[in-house]
Amino acid sequence: MVVRVRIDRRKCVVAHFCLFYAPTVFIPILPDGKPAIAEQYRVDGNIEEGIVPDSLYEIVKEAERNCPSGAIKVYRE
Ligand code: SF4
DSSP: OEEEEEEOTTTOOOOOHHHHHOTTTEEEOTTTOOEEEOGGGEETTEEEEEEEEGGGHHHHHHHHHHOTTOOEEEEEO
């Protein structure tokens, strides 16, 4: 089972809870400091879409739960 993670960077309000809960998956990038999916998890180089191992499900789910703008979506597939 894999876990798909999406960030809608247009909704992001740069609260950075995602970086706190899942620092191995979400990294801040310039120029705006909004998070991107860490390079090794990106799907086709897309900074807003990633696939992470199931072992990271709880931390990305925690980031989804705590994101104040609803910018993060996490799905188990
Ligand atoms: S927790 Fe949500 S609003 Fe905050 S930086 Fe992450 S994606 Fe953006």
